[in-house]
Amino acid sequence: MTTTREALxxxxxxxxxxxxxxxxxxxxxxxxxxxxxxVPFLLRRRSCVSGAC
Known part of the structure; x- marks a missing residue:
């Protein structure tokens, strides 16, 4: 799922x-x-953006 779609x-x-x-x-x-x-969804996205996914 794209970041935009997940945020929406x-x-x-x-x-x-x-x-x-x-x-x-x-x-x-x-x-x-x-x-x-x-909050857990937001924290998970942050770690994926930094490449630790």
Whole structure:
């Protein structure tokens, strides 16, 4: 998967979780935890960019 496509997918997932929290479909705590859950994906991409992948 290209870097651009992966970034769009991750961003869309975070926006979707936020919208679900606004309409009270998921609890507010889930929306607050979603950016923290994205950190491993961001760290994995950083190591792949530096060539350690």
């Amino acid at each position: 997918l991750l961003g869309s997932a975070l926006i979707l979780v936020a919208l679900l929290a606004v309409f009270e479909i998921v609890p507010e705590q889930v929306a607050q935890f979603a950016p923290v859950a994205a």
